[in-house]
Amino acid sequence: MRALRFSRKQLGIPYALFLLLFVVAPLFVIIYYAFTNGEGQFTIANLQGFFTDPNTIGTLFYSFMLAVVTTVVCLLLAYPIAYVLARSNIRHKSVIVMIFVLPMWINFTLRITALKEILTIIEGNLAFHPFLNSVIGMTYDFLPFMILPMYTTLSKLDNSLLEAANDLGASPLQTFIKVTLPLSVPGIVSGVVMVFLPSMTNYVVLDMLYNSTYIMGSLIGSYFSAYDWHNGSMIALVLLLIILIFTLFTNRYEEDGSKSRGGAIL
């Protein structure tokens, strides 16, 4: 049996190969296309185009607003429920958590189609509130990703800290603001990352809910379907950089709060 024993490094090889083939290699293709023109010559015109074209700026703004609003709505909905779940003494808590995860097991196009019908009954005509509908659709889609990391962080919260705050004369509100909230920051941050980034590009939700305005994902798709790989790749690349900066920024906050990262349950 000794022959079957791998060193830790060797165990990483399959994933490294996967990474190389499906993540790193395509990335280089994107970089190549982003910095070349139709004739294959090096150019930075695409990069300049990104920041001077009112379309990309407008779309970036719109996607950003959509993502921010979705994230805030998710946060406001998810925090209280995660808090109640984590702090209460209900038995079989995991079953209740399961109920929140359950929708994720149903294909999301199916869920959005159902949502479309429900919203049509409520609003009468979906076309009057495209932005609102998109926010509702995204929230519906991404809410579990917000609840779970916050639930994990909050349930790991050390009770003795709350008791200490109480003993030292803090009101429940003060305890919450001074103790619970700061300690739940890591959960909040990882929830925000998980909701914010995909909601900037998930244009299928917009398509299905009849929002005709492009977001970043649909803009890239539009360039690609017109055989313009160069501008499309540049947008993808800049988006990647924005996301990278965003992640570095939030990582710092996560480390600030606690070493343990939320979302372990996922």
Next chain:
Amino acid sequence: MKYNRLKKLSKTMAILMIVAILASLFATPAKQKATSLAKDDVIKLRVCNWEEYIDLGEWEEDELIELDNGVSILGENTMMDDFCDWYYETYGQKVEIEYSCFGTNEELYNQLTLGDTYDLVCPSEYMIMKLMSEKKLQPLSDGFFDASDENNYYIKGVSPYIREAFETNEINGEPWSQYAAGYMWGVTGIVYDPDAMTAEDASTWSVFNNPDYFRRITIKDNVRDSYFAALGALKAEKLLSEEFRNAPDYSQQLAKEMNDVSEETVAAAQDLLQDFRDNVYAFETDSGKADIVSGKIAANYQWSGDAVYSMDLAEEDDVYLEFAVPKECTNLWFDGWVMLKDGIKGDAAKQHVAEAFINYLSMPENAVRNMYYIGYTSVISGGEDDTIFQYACYNYSADEDAEEVVQYPLGFFFTLDNEDEAYIIEADIEQTRRQLYAQYPPQDVLERSAIMQYFDEQESKDANQMWINVRCFNIKDVKVSTWLLIAAVLCGVIAVITKVKADRYRE
């Protein structure tokens, strides 16, 4: 006890697993061997077609179509399987079809440029033109046009109207007919709910910015169809003028107007499409078919084949939709079979199979099967064989209890002579606004139809840019109050962060 039983079960399962793995190892090579042995005498044809665009068989028994000329039609197997059997019986050669599908013309084109090889594909007319101009197509052989060969169903049966269109339209001096054989055809128009929209309102391209239907009509989510609609609305006055209509070269002039991609026209179309955007329910590719049936919208821009589908679907729920072709003009479109040089590679035997496949689809009974299955109109009129006309009668001849019956001439499509008395359907008057009208548009509609050419590289770039301009959010549209709100939120966030930092510093 329990422990032992579980252990036993686990052992049995492990053994079964090993047996299954071994069996699968032995089973696979055997199969491969069979194909490799037969490789020499089986010709494989790689076909790529639109999704849901061919009869896949498995009809219920009650779907049997019994025509008055004694022909009964029922799709049992897929068209591809039936073809392989037919080819073996007719030519004594085994063939195999590798069938795949594409979703849009652009997707197909991308697949071709990325190195996927097919032998026979079925794009729309403008993509055929593009492929022709890029010299990617294999011309049809002379044998294909030999009407004396009884198996040449295409040339024997293609509608003279379609044939003329394929022979008069040229790319680089070569007619389409040299490379392409038609499959399905139609026009574009508006499917509408007569309870929610009048026929008059539906019969113009300006319906998309008609405020009476604010947020209750959908337009196509692709630049070509939407641009055509915008051009129709922009040039309405000219297109409808008596002078233009009665000009001797009306058809050519119309085609010229509807293929206008000059800078000013594109800019004007962009403004108009922005108005459309602010008035319509949505840009859609597929959802409109269902949304008009469920009543979410009053009208839907549609290709005639999908219009038939929508109307059929709605009738199941006792909703009767109608189809209108805008009075300004309409877009005449075709989907056709073309062979790719890269796939055929000069292999005459393979080319014969590809051409036989087109002929097989053009067999009147098979054309009916496809029409029944997908709802579009075949380019085949049948020639000597009257199966196609009988099928039209089977579908659209008025019932005995019809209130008003009209004579609906189809001669234009079948013989180019609309007066031809052999091709007149006695149809319920309602059918002149419904499926019959969409499936076989009358002569006056076809007279105001224009074929849209392909855009060359620069034109398609301009058109795409226009489309992006229409669809993207304009940052200038943000209201001052919104900007102030954003500023307030930003200030709030910064305030909180600095407060937290300050508190921490104090500690």
